[in-house]
Amino acid sequence: MAEAYALHEGAFGTAVVLELRADLVPHAHSEAQLAFWLGGTRATARVGTQQVDYGEDTALGVNAFESHDLALHGDGESAVFLAFMVRHDWLQERAAAAGRGFRFASPRLHIDGALRRACWQVLDLILSAQAAPADIDDRVEELLVAATSAAGEAERRPCIGVGASLDARLRNAIAHMREHVSSKATVDEIAARVGLSRAHFFALFRDQLNTTPQVFWSAVRVEEAMRRVGLGAPLTDVALDLGFSAPSNFSRFFKEHTGVPPSIFRRAVRTPMPATVTGIPRQAAAAAAAAAPLSPRAAAGPPS
Numbered sequence: 001m002a003e004a005y006a007l008h009e010g011a012f013g014t015a016v017v018l019e020l021r022a023d024l025v026p027h028a029h030s031e032a033q034l035a036f037w038l039g040g041t042r043a044t045a046r047v048g049t050q051q052v053d054y055g056e057d058t059a060l061g062v063n064a065f066e067s068h069d070l071a072l073h074g075d076g077e078s079a080v081f082l083a084f085m086v087r088h089d090w091l092q093e094r095a096a097a098a099g100r101g102f103r104f105a106s107p108r109l110h111i112d113g114a115l116r117r118a119c120w121q122v123l124d125l126i127l128s129a130q131a132a133p134a135d136i137d138d139r140v141e142e143l144l145v146a147a148t149s150a151a152g153e154a155e156r157r158p159c160i161g162v163g164a165s166l167d168a169r170l171r172n173a174i175a176h177m178r179e180h181v182s183s184k185a186t187v188d189e190i191a192a193r194v195g196l197s198r199a200h201f202f203a204l205f206r207d208q209l210n211t212t213p214q215v216f217w218s219a220v221r222v223e224e225a226m227r228r229v230g231l232g233a234p235l236t237d238v239a240l241d242l243g244f245s246a247p248s249n250f251s252r253f254f255k256e257h258t259g260v261p262p263s264i265f266r267r268a269v270r271t272p273m274p275a276t277v278t279g280i281p282r283q284a285a286a287a288a289a290a291a292a293p294l295s296p297r298a299a300a301g302p303p304s
Contacts, residue, residue, distance in 0.1 A: 039079070
């Protein structure tokens with residue numbers, strides 16, 4: 001069966017419907033992430049030293065740049081997720097309006113029945129050929145506000161971003177990574193370039209971004225790969241431009257960090273309307289998603 005992948009872009013960021021068939025390596029994003037398990041085989045995420053077992057009542061909240069991975073429990077079985085990559089400025093606006101920040105002190109988020117029903121409603125809208133983008137935006141924003149408000153452990157301070165709050169040497173290192181994304185520079189070489197020892201370099205990433213230089217370096221490369229693939233650049237050109245010795249190595253790297261091959265990602269972002277990219281006609285997508293990926297093991301259907 002082909003992998004299912006759909007996305008919707010809005011003012012809040014990006015909503016992604018993802019059918020995972022393999023584990024994800026430790027990785028990070030430049031935006032906060034909320035991920036809900038919808039069905040299929042069970043899965044576990046690790047954020048730093050903390051472990052989160054996805055379930056009907058448990059979702060994952062990850063701050064920007066935090067290192068996290070994902071392991072599927074079933075051998076050869078898939079799991080379906082609804083994930084949101086939430087823009088820093090959108091969170092900041094909501095933080096100002098609510099008088100509190102949305103930086104998660106714990107990655108484990110409790111889901112009640114209403115929030116889970118909201119997830120399924122958003123899923124239906126993203127997979128629908130008739131849903132207006134504005135309607136999807138409104139429903140997603142309602143879900144995100146409810147999810148972040150329900151996170152009782154959220155700290156009352158703004159989310160961190162790559163800006164003036166970071167150590168100047170760390171900002172210089174990040175700028176160097178972005179400007180030389182195609183190079184094969186090592187972490188030690190980047191540390192030396194900004195005048196830091198390896199130990200101090202790792203300590204800065206740990207203390208200020210809660211990740212490692214290697215994970216961040218990979219995130220920069222993935223971010224650039226997604227940008228170029230989304231613009232329609234030939235995959236071979238992207239692979240070689242980013243320093244990979246072969247397109248197959250690039251495809252493996254891309255899938256280990258995003259959950260889908262670059263070819264599937266490109267087909268999704270270049271589709272005018274949000275749709276799965278399984279080859280199934282658009283009008284049948286919702287019915288297919290409700291059948292195969294979530295059966296027979298999914299105990300997580302829409303609550304009654």
